[in-house]
Structures are given as structure tokens and as C-alpha cells.
């Protein structure tokens with residue numbers, strides 16, 4: 001028997017299913033919207049929405065249901081899937097030994113596709129019941145300069161949204177217009193909770209939203225800056241892109257017909273600053289760590305997990321692997337990643353309360369190696385210009401300042417430059433998915449004649465091209481990648497590690 005989330009469950013009591021899937025055991029009617037989430041992709045559905053579902057199962061948080069909002073044209077597919085299923089979807093947790101857990105998540109009680117009716121979204125945001133607006137809009141969504149950290153006021157979509165009376169199209173236009181409406185109605189502002197992999201994501205969100213608001217009206221900008229709370233967070237759960245195989249698995253092994261299930265690893269972590277003037281759900285009851293200062297956790301995660309993902313991505317792809325678990329099953333790749341973590345990323349970290357960093361790093365390599373998750377290197381190789389400058393370049397800068405090692409970080413950047421040439425070691429094309437691909441691919445191709453061409457991009461690398469120690473290490477790897485290929489280059493890098 002197959003349970004169709006689009007028909008069987010809507011409006012029906014979630015009891016009596018013969019299937020081995022946990023259904024929401026709570027009554028979904030009457031759950032109020034207290035959170036509006038912008039950017040409902042895989043991650044939100046595997047993480048925050050799960051936490052709220054957990055609270056609902058405990059009989060809590062009935063005023064904290066989530067209204068998901070898609071802002072970009074590409075979100076029409078999520079609208080079609082979720083609206084057909086009354087917001088329900090299956091979350092499958094994949095254990096390394098092949099075991100699966102599955103539950104149908106019921107916390108997304110509404111989904112709005114903003115281009116369908118911007119006014120409905122604005123009024124949902126401005127509604128007094130909305131007390132938290134959360135975001136997973138990707139690193140690129142914040143529209144700030146990688147080096148200066150400043151909001152790019154020249155982006156055409158931003159300029160258009162800042163015009164008086166504009167119908168919003170960007171996240172900035174929506175959030176700021178809604179805040180302006182609340183202010184004019186004497187309503188307190190909602191809390192803006194960023195859940196993106198951006199260092200200092202709360203402060204970054206404050207900067208970009210208040211700068212945008214000031215373009216409309218300087219007084220509004222000052223009010224957004226001072227009156228709106230922007231708690232920072234560290235979020236962690238590897239959530240790959242859903243595939244057709246995942247849909248088949250959900251249908252065949254679990255008996256659920258789901259237009260867009262989500263799959264994730266078992267690990268879940270969320271460390272959150274406790275700054276919610278209008279209140280919040282009791283997230284701690286769902287395993288969330290509420291702390292005063294999130295920064296040490298963020299740095300640990302972005303520099304050990306996310307930067308290591310980039311260490312695996314291009315070397316792995318050029319070595320012929322297509323999945324993260326395949327790449328780290330190769331002892332040379334695993335040794336390289338661990339060396340990078342130990343010798344270059346770790347020295348830049350502050351002590352992290354309650355965390356044994358050695359154990360954390362060991363767990364990370366195990367998580368990358370989970371064969372059931374099937375996280376693709378293609379996902380990790382995408383949009384690098386929003387990732388390496390944010391997660392890895394700061395490591396290089398700090399190590400240069402302190403006289404620490406930088407060979408592996410330089411090698412990771414060189415592996416990106418080699419990958420960005422758009423042709424692999426067998427001469428097969430590589431599809432470079434990056435908002436700057438049109439600029440980066442020709443630059444990378446020119447590096448056979450002009451080896452530092454790729455580095456001459458201050459928006460991505462600042463002045464690294466003027467740092468002789470960095471450039472020497474970078475050129476060593478790039479030359480080796482061209483001469484002997486990715487795997488032999490990694491072997492040499494690992495063999496050259498002190499202590500090996």
C-alpha cells in the first residue's frame with residue numbers, strides 16, 4: 001500500500017497507518033503561524049522544521065507553526081510539491097549502516113510562493129502573530145562584498161527594490177517593507193534569525209537589512225539596525241539534494257508517495273544566540289543549544305566542516321570521484337583533509353565550550369564517509385565563489401599573520417582554480433556552477449600561460465596575490481596539478497606533511 005501525502009493525509013487524522021513511518025501524532029488544525037521561513041529548501045526541512053515538529057509532538061509550540069516562503073522563480077516547484085501535500089513531507093534519516101528512519105513532518109503549516117501574490121506574503125510577515133522570520137537563502141543571498149563585508153548597493157535587483165513603491169522581488173525588499181509596515185502600525189519588529197553558513201550570520205543580516213532599509217529611508221535604516229534582533233546561529237546537518245532515487249526509496253521502502261521528500265544524515269546540531277524579544281519556541285526541548293556567544297561554534301563548524309568540504313570537492317572530482325563518501329574512503333584524501341584541519345584550520349579557532357576538537361574532527365571524517373547519504377561532490381563544488389572566500393580565505397589570512405602553515409589551504413584554492421578550467425584530467429567537460437562562472441572559467445583557462453591569473457580577483461581573494469608565501473605554495477600545487485594530476489599532487493602533499 002502506498003500512502004499519498006497529497007490525498008490520504010490532508011484533513012485526515014494521522015492514526016491507523018499500517019506503514020513503518022512516523023506520522024505527525026498531533027492535530028494540525030489550529031496550529032498558528034509564528035515563524036515565517038524564507039528559502040524552504042532541503043536544509044530547512046531537515047533542520048529547523050524538524051525541531052518545530054519535535055516540539056509539536058511534545059504538545060508545545062502550537063503558536064509557532066511555520067509558513068514557508070519561496071522568493072525565487074525556481075521555488076515554484078517547491079510550491080507545487082508542498083501545496084499539493086498541505087505542507088507535509090517525509091524526512092528520511094540515513095544511517096551509515098544502511099538503516100533508515102523516516103517521519104512525516106507537519107510543522108510547515110503554510111507555503112507561499114511570493115511571485116504568486118507579493119501582498120499576501122507582505123501581510124503574512126507584517127501580521128502581529130509573526131514573531132520570527134528565519135532564513136536559509138544561501139551564502140550568496142546576503143549580497144555582500146566578500147572582502148569589505150559591505151552590502152552591494154549597486155546590485156540591479158536591490159536598486160529596483162529600493163525604489164519608492166516598488167513591488168518587492170528580493171529578500172531585502174520583502175523583509176524591509178514588512179518591517180516598515182509594522183513600524184507604521186506601532187507593532188514591534190519580528191526577530192530575524194539567519195540559519196545560513198555565513199560567519200557572524202546575525203550581525204551580517206543586521207548589516208545587509210539595515211543598509212537596504214537606509215536606501216529607502218535613513219531613519220528606517222537606523223530603526224532596523226537598532227530595534228530589530230538578529231540572533232546568530234551555527235547550524236549543522238549534511239542534507240544532500242533530493243534525487244529521484246530518494247523518491248523511489250520513499251515510495252518503495254516506506255510506502256509513501258511524496259513529491260519532494262528530504263534525506264539527511266543522523267547528525268543534528270543547532271547552536272543559537274538567545275535574543276528573541278518577542279519570544280521563541282522552547283527550542284532547547286528539541287535539542288538546540290541556546291548560548292550567549294555563538295562565534296566559537298560557528299568558526300569551528302565553518303572552518304572544520306565547510307572548508308573541509310571544499311578540500312574534498314575539487315581534488316575529489318579531479319581524482320574521478322563523484323560522491324563525498326567515495327572521496328574520503330581514499331586514504332590519501334582523508335589524510336589530506338585531516339592534515340588541513342589539524343595544521344591549518346584548528347590553530348585559527350578559539351576554545352569551544354564543551355567541545356573536544358579532536359573528537360569533533362574524527363566525527364567529521366566519519367560523517368563525510370557515510371555511504372548512505374550519497375552527498376554529491378557536484379553539490380560541494382557549486383557556488384564556490386560564495387564559499388571559499390568566506391570559509392577558507394580567512395584561515396589563510398590568519399595563518400599568514402601568525403606565521404602558521406598554509407600549504408594545504410593554498411592547495412585547496414589551487415584545486416578550485418584547476419577545476420574552474422572546466423575540463424577534467426581526461427579532457428571531459430566540467431560544468432562549473434557558479435554565479436561568477438562567466439568570469440572565472442576564462443581566467444582559470446588563462447592560467448596555463450599566466451599562473452596567478454585566477455588569484456588576481458580582489459573581490460574573492462583580497463590581496464593574497466601579493467603574499468609571496470601564499471603565492472609560492474599556490475603555484476607549487478597548481479603546477480603539480482597540471483603536470484601530474486590531482487591524485488599524485490595529493491599524495492605528495494600528504495607525504496610532505498611533517499610527522500609523516
Ligand SMILES: NC(=O)c1ccc[n+]([C@@H]2O[C@H](COP(=O)([O-])OP(=O)(O)OC[C@H]3O[C@@H](n4cnc5c(N)ncnc54)[C@H](O)[C@@H]3O)[C@@H](O)[C@H]2O)c1
Nearest residue numbers: 039040041042043072136137138139141196197237238239
Ligand atoms: N544542505 C546542507 O547540508 C546545509 C547545512 C547547513 C546549512 N545550510 C544552509 O542552508 C542553505 C540552503 O541550503 P539548502 O540545502 O536548503 O539549499 P536548497 O538549494 O535546497 O534551497 C535554497 C533555498 O534558498 C533560496 N535562495 C537562494 N538564493 C536566494 C536569494 N538570493 N534570495 C532568496 N532566496 C534564495 C532558494 O530559492 C531555495 O528556496 C545553504 O546555503 C547553507 O547556508 C545547508
Ligand SMILES: O=P(O)(O)OC[C@@H](O)[C@@H](O)[C@H](O)[C@H](O)CO
Nearest residue numbers: 197235236237238239306309380
Ligand atoms: O550548503 P552550503 O552552500 O552552505 O555549503 C555546502 C556544504 O558544505 C554544506 O551544505 C554542509 O553540508 C553543511 O553546512 C553541513 O551542515
